[in-house]
Amino acid sequence: MDIKEYMQGVGRAARQASRAMAKADSGAKNAALEAIAIAIEREAERLLAANASDMKAAEAAGLEPALLDRLALTPKGVAAMAEGLRQIAKLPDPIGEMDDFSYRPSGIQVGKMRVPLGVVGIIYEARPNVTADAAGLCLKSGNAAILRGGSEAVRANQAIAECVREGLARAGLPELAVQVIETTDRSAVGELITMPEYVDVIVPRGGKGLIERISREARVPVIKHLDGVCHVYIDDDADLDKAVRIADNAKTHRYGTCNTMETLLVAQAMAPKVLPLLGRIYTEKRVELRACAASRALLQEAGFQDVAVATETDWHTEYLAPILSIRIVPGMEEAISHINHYGSHHTDAIVTENYSRARRFLREVDSASVMVNASTRFADGFEYGLGAEIGISTDKIHARGPVGLQGLTSQKWVVLGDGHVRS
Amino acid sequence: MDIKEYMQGVGRAARQASRAMAKADSGAKNAALEAIAIAIEREAERLLAANASDMKAAEAAGLEPALLDRLALTPKGVAAMAEGLRQIAKLPDPIGEMDDFSYRPSGIQVGKMRVPLGVVGIIYEARPNVTADAAGLCLKSGNAAILRGGSEAVRANQAIAECVREGLARAGLPELAVQVIETTDRSAVGELITMPEYVDVIVPRGGKGLIERISREARVPVIKHLDGVCHVYIDDDADLDKAVRIADNAKTHRYGTCNTMETLLVAQAMAPKVLPLLGRIYTEKRVELRACAASRALLQEAGFQDVAVATETDWHTEYLAPILSIRIVPGMEEAISHINHYGSHHTDAIVTENYSRARRFLREVDSASVMVNASTRFADGFEYGLGAEIGISTDKIHARGPVGLQGLTSQKWVVLGDGHVRS
Structure with missing residues (x-):
């Protein structure tokens, strides 16, 4: 597999899907979240079996106990994933919110509309529950997502990805609005963080070393969390x-x-x-x-x-x-x-x-x-009332502290006139 | 001159000054803006003489007429600089604004406070009026600024920088809160955009080629304006x-x-x-x-x-x-x-x-x-009511469209409790 070519294809598809996602109404997005939750519940046994294979391979490879612990899925964990998606469905849809409208001396009326960022790339550890969570948050905020989870979780992640695709299709949204990278080749991350034409922001989660490396090498804005002293x-x-x-x-x-x-x-x-x-x-x-x-x-x-x-x-x-x-x-x-x-x-x-x-x-x-x-x-x-979080930012630019749905959005200016021209 | 060492010194001083600027009250900041305006008016002849030397050197070097036009300062232009600073003084101070406070089910009260970004680096063409403007906007928004104007304007920029330092000192604010890079060595820009420990954001202004290069090489977030089709x-x-x-x-x-x-x-x-x-x-x-x-x-x-x-x-x-x-x-x-x-x-x-x-x-x-x-x-x-703008962003992250004082700020979370702990 040519990783660069594969990632370019993923990026192009994400960009295209992001256009449809930006237009999607709240009803369709919530229907997709519910359909994904149903698919996850129905496929619980398959998810657990995929995770069992992941665990076996990770144990054989000598993964640390703490990391094995994060990798493990239980029936309760699968139910929590579905429940998390339903909670995201219940959150207010931030997209299209308009505020701050006022008339200017020129006679135009100026305000702002909340819009998706476009394509969000998320790089995270081998924790399959993050796959469902991140997919849900990006979907609700009208973004397309490219998810790259730790390679040890690849089987469970692909099983979850199938549920996500099914849910999107059932709601009439593009299946490729959420793509979970299939390859475990590390160079896929290098490609993902250097495609500004296809990716609008990168959210890395994991160890400080990984995040520092991503921040250093990225050609795309990064919302990052370093450490908490x-x-x-x-x-x-x-x-x-x-x-x-x-x-x-x-x-x-x-x-x-x-x-x-x-x-x-x-x-x-x-x-x-x-x-x-x-x-x-x-x-x-x-x-x-x-x-x-x-x-x-x-x-x-x-x-x-x-x-x-x-x-x-x-x-x-x-x-x-x-x-x-x-x-x-x-x-x-x-x-x-x-x-x-x-x-x-x-x-x-x-x-x-x-x-x-x-x-x-x-x-x-x-x-x-x-x-x-x-x-x-x-x-x-959750404690701050964001409903869910994609991470906690230690940056000052764009989003600071816990990042919820709003952190995955931007605002555009809206100008309403009646034939107004500038003099 | 060792450019790396020089720029590290500039960065360290800016970071230190930014702490005092973040605490500065609106009165001190407005007093500094007024004192800078007065100094610019008083020194008008010196500024025009410095600009005349810049123009002479630029003409000898064969600078294009359009760029000479932007470089030129007139008595009216000097008066407009002072007037611009007074207008910035009249704008509401965004720093310390608190909003969105609400009680959470846990009993804590959560809201947000607007704060400066810290140190802002601005890279711009040979336009001396931008020096006064950028200094004023950074000062009012509680940031320290590192300004790098086009080398053809270096004499006028240094003359303006002296007025800025005088105004800051008169208001009891750190003189190094605004630093105008003295060297015309191009490698200074390379250093400025790769000092994340000292610089929080870069605002490049100028041609698309320059901005693309800065975006590509920066290790610091960039608020950029590419083109307007x-x-x-x-x-x-x-x-x-x-x-x-x-x-x-x-x-x-x-x-x-x-x-x-x-x-x-x-x-x-x-x-x-x-x-x-x-x-x-x-x-x-x-x-x-x-x-x-x-x-x-x-x-x-x-x-x-x-x-x-x-x-x-x-x-x-x-x-x-x-x-x-x-x-x-x-x-x-x-x-x-x-x-x-x-x-x-x-x-x-x-x-x-x-x-x-x-x-x-x-x-x-x-x-x-x-x-x-x-x-x-x-x-x-101005048309949107921001009062002044540092640029127009074509990015979606942090600031989109015209960027005013608010674009040079961030928000931190404020939690008010009464002995609350998490259960």
């Missing part, structure tokens, strides 16, 4: 109870997610009150602590001997594990400097009852999500 | 008078602008009525016509012998000159296909009294600006 800062005027609850939840609710706190910053005056309480919680939950000299001394004094010394590297690190770095800072000024310097501009929270400091923190912390008295774990498309 | 489609149900007025204005109001009509599409049934009227106007205004066989026959029958045969290349071409291609189409369906295939997704208009076709045209034409019964010449930041 998230902070909670406990201010002088923090409510002790809220501080403990939030610092606990932000770290221990889930360890492997990008919105998990990785560094806890504590104002000097609060440290003696809050650190002993937190030391106990983290010790009970077996969270490894790496602390600055001052916080380490405080924790040891309170009886927690097993605290490591944090190094410069720790402040930069997304552990994605039960590890937490802790630093005592003189006050909010230094906390903001630390966050803007060492953080990844993902999600950062302050715990405080002080109005002025809350206001300054929100303005001056340069992150996709800034929070007052809430756990960083809330940084999520 | 704009259409007017005169529908079966067009009002004859409006059709003539709009087709005249869209072509002949100004020939060298990107929103000028380059191809006129006419519905078969309307052609015999409207083409003779337009043939007369275009002939009087010495617009060269290149027509499809059918429209050529009609025009010749009406007495306009001097009509060339349009070739495939014409449908793709942005003339930027008194030349117009004309094509008769069976109806709107074919007009939309022509526009989406041959156009540049910039600005396209329909002239019609038919409600359903107007509605379909607006939805299905895939362009940054779509218009009903209005001249394409309205596609402009």
Whole structure:
């Protein structure tokens, strides 16, 4: 197979399908989502069998247990895929929304209409559920999609792709509106990210290394998520109870997610009150602590001997594990400097009852999500009310933070006149 | 001078200045704009002398008359620069705007805050007035700016840069918030577009070749304007008078602008009525016509012998000159296909009294600006009410069409809680 030729064909077909998708009405798009859900439920056994083959091959190839875990499909997982598609069908259709219309001094009326981006390329890990999810989001937002999942999931992905094609056809939409790359050849990714004539945006999901490489080599705009070095800062005027609850939840609710706190910053005056309480919680939950000299001394004094010394590297690190770095800072000024310097501009929270400091923190912390008295774990498309998310962007261009249907759209200008000409 | 080292220094200083700019209040930013305007007025003679040296060198180097024309500064031009800065000061400050706040089922309150992009790099032709304009727009939107104007304007640009620095300092803002590249070495551009650690977005202005090269080589997001192959489609149900007025204005109001009509599409049934009227106007205004066989026959029958045969290349071409291609189409369906295939997704208009076709045209034409019964010449930041524009984007990502202050901003998510944690 000539990969370049194959990908050019995929791109051309996607571009063509995108024209029909842009015109598709909400009824047809929702009917397709429902038909795909039905096909997935009907084909559940075939999907599970395809996944079993994928799992067997991946085990034989020695794939890591964590990755095998993400690859695995269960009957419950298949049902969740169908349910996810039905939820996307229930979301309001963003396409065609018009707003901001006003008359200008010239007499023309100017406003904006929301439109699809066109063709969206999504590159993701070996997780078959993402295939259904990404197909659904692109379809609902009126885009054509080119999906490239991790090669270990190729059999399940192709089985899901058949259900998607069936659903599109049943609703009278072009079958090629969602294409799942068939080849596992890695050079297909290289082609996909360098076809600006056919692809309008790339959404890469996966490890930081992969995403950095894609960003470097892409000739197409990329909506990317790098890492989540998230902070909670406990201010002088923090409510002790809220501080403990939030610092606990932000770290221990889930360890492997990008919105998990990785560094806890504590104002000097609060440290003696809050650190002993937190030391106990983290010790009970077996969270490894790496602390600055001052916080380490405080924790040891309170009886927690097993605290490591944090190094410069720790402040930069997304552990994605039960590890937490802790630093005592003189006050909010230094906390903001630390966050803007060492953080990844993902999600950062302050715990405080002080109005002025809350206001300054929100303005001056340069992150996709800034929070007052809430756990960083809330940084999520569902929690924010987007209904579903295609990813979380750490970029500032186009989409920042959780990206839902709207992030897969653009706005065009609409001008209504009555024979108006410019003078 | 080591260009790489120089540009890294510029980038580092810009990143640092951007932090202070993000926090700057509207009062300080407006004071800086006013102080720059005053400095420009006071230094008018120095600016004109610097420009005179630029002009002399450019003439000696044999620069084209059209480019010399853009390079030239007059006392009126200097006054207009100062006036432009004062107009930017009068625009509402977009930074810190908060909207879309709502309570979520979890109890948190979620909304968005508008924030600067950070550091904006602008690469433009040898037009000194753009230096003042771009500096003003970046300053007002809370960004730091790195400006690289055409090398022929280097003396005037440095004189303007001094006024900008003075104004920033007077308002207590960092002088390095606006840096005008001093070297005329072309490799400075190569460095500027490959420093993602220091530059958040690049706005290139100038010829299509330059912009294509920058887009290809950039490692930083680019807000770009390629070309404007704009259409007017005169529908079966067009009002004859409006059709003539709009087709005249869209072509002949100004020939060298990107929103000028380059191809006129006419519905078969309307052609015999409207083409003779337009043939007369275009002939009087010495617009060269290149027509499809059918429209050529009609025009010749009406007495306009001097009509060339349009070739495939014409449908793709942005003339930027008194030349117009004309094509008769069976109806709107074919007009939309022509526009989406041959156009540049910039600005396209329909002239019609038919409600359903107007509605379909607006939805299905895939362009940054779509218009009903209005001249394409309205596609402009001032006409749309943006107050000022940094450029017109033909991209779909981030900003589409005229880009004003808002296009130089992003939105971050704000979460307000009261000790909320995720369960």
